[in-house]
Amino acid sequence: MEMFASLARWIAEQPMAVGGTWAVIGSAVIGTLGALVATYVIGPDERDVSLTGLKLEVLGQIFSGLLVFVLVHGAMLQYDLRTLLDLEGRLLTGLHFTARRADPEGLGVLVERYARMVVERELPAIAGGRTDPATQGAFDDMLVTMAAAAAPVMAAADNTGETLAQLVDVRAKRLARSIPDPLMGYAWLGVAFATATTMAFASLVTGPSLFIQMLLSTMMSLAAVTIAYLAILMNHPWSGDMSISAWTIMDILRWG
């Protein structure tokens, strides 16, 4: 299953223009080959157009259930991560203001260091399916130093403790949502199998015009492949052209 998860990640990392081109070319090749094999290798009686056509409709409905799931999963992932990143950015910005007032060279620099590491190290590592221990170390340093800080401004800002605790919680949620679940590899296997089955069924449902059947099979394949491609992009929110931007955290670096 890991192979399918890696393959999906690799697809998500490619530019959309390349992915879209391959979706069209691949669909055309599969549609053409399927129609040719069904016409010249399998006889007309063997194909049983009416019964296979009925099964193709049923398959399409069941496959749509799977596609709905991967799309909804991807959409929820994007929404959750955008919300968490926005919240983390806001908490970190508030903390940054307090830290800079209290101790710009010490605490302020620690907050900026953590923000820089999230943008430059952690997000690229997460896109590859890994965590970054160095960024976690930077976060721990910031937390421990602030907890021990006795600067009057830090003490005066009585919501700093609450902000830090919320930051721990939001960061944990962001990391948990960001690292892909290995079981999604299984979902991609299911999508690939259902797409292949759809094409096999579609190839069996042929008519008198080979050209029209090739065209129709290609369009069917393109519909399934395009939706699956979109679902792959949405389920990899840190990779490719549809990736989420960490601008709320980058703002801290700009102001710092």
Add this chain to the structure above:
Amino acid sequence: MTLTTEFLLWMAGAAFWAISGLIVVRYYLTDAELAGNNPGGGVKYMYFAQVFAGFAAFVLVQASDTRESAATAMARETAALRALVMVSSAGGLDGDGRIAAAVKDYGEAVAADEWREMAAGAHSPVAERRFDAVLRAFHNAPASLSSPLAAGMGSQLAVAAVAARNQRIDVAAGNAFNRMLWTAVGALALVSIAFNWALGSTSVFIHAVTTSMLTMTTAQMLHLAWAMGSPFAGTTPLSPHQFVALPGL
């Protein structure tokens, strides 16, 4: 058993269900009798498939949400406890190391004992006692010696850990609705394949192959939902490694 082995067994089971039904039905009914069912049976089958697909999509989303809730609760709980140890130590709340030791003991109890209990939908009394010990160690810490910021933050982290632990146990426990859901989706899947048995074909071979492929597609969806909906059991449970890695003395 690995996920791949389990997947192959599910696929074999799906093919067996598809083929065995075809063999039995075709033994008793002739091709002509079966072919007569195609127009009426086909329309009903399509209606049934639409209802089933909608329900299966819901079950998949529900199962995925269960797994993600469990994973997120676990991440929040361990992050809060880890931060509690660091903040207590840095802020002067844990001079004697009692909080760190209690957290370490709790993490070990969760990994060694509670994970097994959660697979059965329960929770561990041992882990529960050790969690209480963590909270007691924090409440009994010498507040006068500590930084006010660390004390306030520690309270927030302890509350977050309590909430996350409760959520994790709640997800593991499940409810009667889950059992009803799995029964319904399992029965609907079996019936949706059984529709194929009542249809007539001109080629038995193609009919058997296409029915098997349809069954395997359905079985994959169900197996994926089952694997996702059982976050602490089966071949792909969530790992308690974050609890094992909790900092100690």
